[in-house]
Amino acid sequence: MTLKGKAAVVTGSTSGIGLGIARALAGAGADVVLNGFGDAAEIETIRAGIATEFGVRATYHGADLSKPDEVKALADHAAAEFGRVDILVNNAGIQHVAPVDEFPAERWDAVIAINLSSVFHGTHHVLPGMKQRGWGRIINIASAHGLVASANKSAYVAAKHGVVGLTKVVALETAGTGITCNAICPGWVLTPLVQKQIDALAANKGLSGDEARAELLGAKQPSGDFVTPEQLGAFAVFLCTPAAAQITGSALSMDGGWTAQ
Numbered sequence: 402m403t404l405k406g407k408a409a410v411v412t413g414s415t416s417g418i419g420l421g422i423a424r425a426l427a428g429a430g431a432d433v434v435l436n437g438f439g440d441a442a443e444i445e446t447i448r449a450g451i452a453t454e455f456g457v458r459a460t461y462h463g464a465d466l467s468k469p470d471e472v473k474a475l476a477d478h479a480a481a482e483f484g485r486v487d488i489l490v491n492n493a494g495i496q497h498v499a500p501v502d503e504f505p506a507e508r509w510d511a512v513i514a515i516n517l518s519s520v521f522h523g524t525h526h527v528l529p530g531m532k533q534r535g536w537g538r539i540i541n542i543a544s545a546h547g548l549v550a551s552a553n554k555s556a557y558v559a560a561k562h563g564v565v566g567l568t569k570v571v572a573l574e575t576a577g578t579g580i581t582c583n584a585i586c587p588g589w590v591l592t593p594l595v596q597k598q599i600d601a602l603a604a605n606k607g608l609s610g611d612e613a614r615a616e617l618l619g620a621k622q623p624s625g626d627f628v629t630p631e632q633l634g635a636f637a638v639f640l641c642t643p644a645a646a647q648i649t650g651s652a653l654s655m656d657g658g659w660t661a662q
């Protein structure tokens with residue numbers, strides 16, 4: 402229980418990677434604030450399940466992270482419930498796939514707001530408390546697309562490269578204070594966000610689900626296998642341990658070899 406007594410906020414943790422990370426942090430003893438969209442009853446089942454399974458406090462706040470005042474409300478909720486935010490995992494994200502000349506401006510704004518600006522706003526609100534306590538972990542879930550590009554993902558690639566840049570600035574501004582800030586850059590993870598892209602590929606090319614999954618992995622991820630939310634959760638927990646105290650400002654790949662090419 403290395404994180405007992407710590408309080409964590411994980412954005413976008415009602416599903417996918419965020420849920421895997423929230424479960425892993427709770428498994429290490431941290432109290433957690435969940436956030437994200439979804440069916441209220443299902444979210445309550447997830448929240449209560451985490452609290453019972455791991456013997457920690459778990460709360461939920463439904464902030465829409467495309468809105469700066471709601472990001473503040475999420476930070477305020479965490480401070481009111483736990484008196485502190487020790488670990489902030491900026492994970493919430495969306496995708497939109499279209500060539501630049503057909504990319505709807507409204508989708509560009511939404512991707513930048515959720516995938517990039519919310520990382521700034523959340524960090525802005527939790528840093529003063531972390532500095533006061535002399536300890537903090539900010540973990541930004543960027544992407545292989547924070548390091549390299551793919552066609553048709555202009556907003557996502559721009560936002561994720563932005564997250565990697567912001568991570569470096571926060572790391573420099575907090576160096577030596579007991580706070581670290583890193584970006585994790587996953588390759589393909591089989592979550593609802595990626596399932597949508599597999600479904601679109603299957604529909605476009607007349608492939609079965611299995612064929613589309615294999616084609617998606619084959620195009621980018623040499624390992625031929627998905628990264629899992631559990632592996633990312635374990636990586637996030639590691640970044641919160643004393644062994645990781647000197648890792649800061651890094652863009653850390655977990656991508657089955659995607660960006661080694």
Ligand code: NAD
Nearest residue numbers: 413415416417418437438465466493494544589590592594
């Ligand atoms: P997901 O769709 O399973 O989960 C996204 C989460 O974000 C959900 O909880 C959703 O409710 C929440 N969310 C979406 N919009 C929100 C908003 N406006 N306000 C608050 N919450 C919101 O997706 P995922 O694949 O788990 O992605 C999580 C993060 O990991 C994203 O930042 C994504 O870019 C990144 N990522 C995913 C992959 C992948 O292959 N799945 C790879 C690299 C990076």
